[in-house]
Amino acid sequence: MRWSGVTAVLAGTWMLSLPAGAVAQRRPTLSLGFGLAPTWEETARSGTVTSRSGLLLEGAGEVAVSLVELSVLYRQGGLSTSDGSDQRDLIEGQATLGLRLVRWLRIDTGPRVRAYVTPAGTERWTFWEARIQAGARVIPPLGWAYLQVGRVFSGDLPGVTLDHGRGAEAGLEMRLARTPVVGRLGYWIHRVSVGGAQRVETLQGLSVALNLVR
């Protein structure tokens, strides 16, 4: 049911977008960047909420050829409660295959792999997600605002069942004039409910990054 719903949304978006003209024959671009991601995590487990925060390091890359965009994202860092009593490392990787239907609209899909590392062991979650992103030139031609919403449509979580998951991201990208450097300031949030709402993981953060675009 989830699969068919997502597929219908994507297909409908694709068909609605086609008359506006596809973004054909764009010059291939390559983007590489790194940044910092102040992150807040909230774990609700059987009514008990634990909040952690920390600073993650972030690396990203993207290749765009014609309509197709392939991107990867990696974040890693330690998160701890405010008193330092509970601490765990978070490692998250994400790969997406996107299709830019028109200049302002992109759909993408791909896996997100998350690992919680504690002295007791490592917990690995894999989600398959679909996203849709809209953008606008806010300071033509250098500034670009974007808003993205996504949904987890499948997951591989050892020992627990996935209830649902969704996320959103929005931000601003600004290219420094006459340079290949693009700065990005974004906010993102990702929430996953597992085991019949026995456990809810909410992860949110800022993303301050610099990318080199060729």
Next chain:
Amino acid sequence: MKVVATALVIAGISAGYRADLRAQAAEDLVARAVRAYGDVDLDATVGFLRRWFASEAATRAPLDQRRRALTYLGAAEGLRGNADSATSAFERLVELDPRARLDEFIFPPEVTTRFEAVRFRTKVVSVTVAAVTDLRPDLPFTARLLASSPHQIRAALRRPAGGPFRVIYAGLIGDSLSVRWDGRDSSGALVASGTYLLEIFSTPAGGDLQRVVQVPLDITALPGDTLPAPPALPDSLLLPVRRGAGPGLEALFGGIIAGVGLAVLPPVLAPDADVTAWRWAVAGSVSLAGLVGFLRHLPGGTVAANQQANEALRREWRERAAAAAEQNRSRRAEATSLVIRAGQPAVIRLNPR
């Protein structure tokens, strides 16, 4: 009355018939002379041919027939012992066609030897030119020269009443030669419209000028083609000077929607979570950027870069139009091409024997 009319008709028909007969008889004279030569009746041969040359038919006869008549006349006169008459006939034959040769199977050695001697000392060229030449830089006026035997020639152009103004060739001709003229005088200017003469002077080595072949040229000078003015600048090449509403509104609404999304979506997605207030910083930045973008691209504002680009385009067009006009002024002032109509070449003997 009827009798008179009938008599007049009969007289007219018979007069026309007699004229046809005379013409036919004149044309038959050459054939009869050739038959008489075959019968070794040399007097009859000469007689028929002299009658033919005296007739009107000889003046309008084709080259082949005149060449044939002169060949048999020279041969018959030589065999009759009239050396001067034979030489004269052969000289006329060589002037008529410098490439003429006698068939050694028809004529005896004393005839062919005499002819070769005459041909060798008769220095003359035949000139072949196109009836009409549209002279262009890549298509000069060309005269094809065929020589009777190797000798010195000089090809020059002059007005009928003036001296030569351009020598286009001076030197030896062996068998054949093509000489070209670009339609210009010795100063390099195209000649004006009028009648001109192309003259080829033939001189034996170490001897005096012997013959001149003159070709009358009727030249018409044409003014040069003018360049078309560049087509008017189409509006499609000009960039819009007034800014449209699109970019400004995209910036404003793009910023607002992203900002509102940042404000609204996190609480919707995670209603019971403690959503960080830092997202307001991002939402404010995005909205502010959208507002700045809108103000920078206010609809209806002037796009200075487009204005400058359009002005550069118009300036370039004006320069091209002025250059074309200037070139047309100079092209109209002087001729750039000639049409040359060539007449029949004529041979003039300068030291007749």
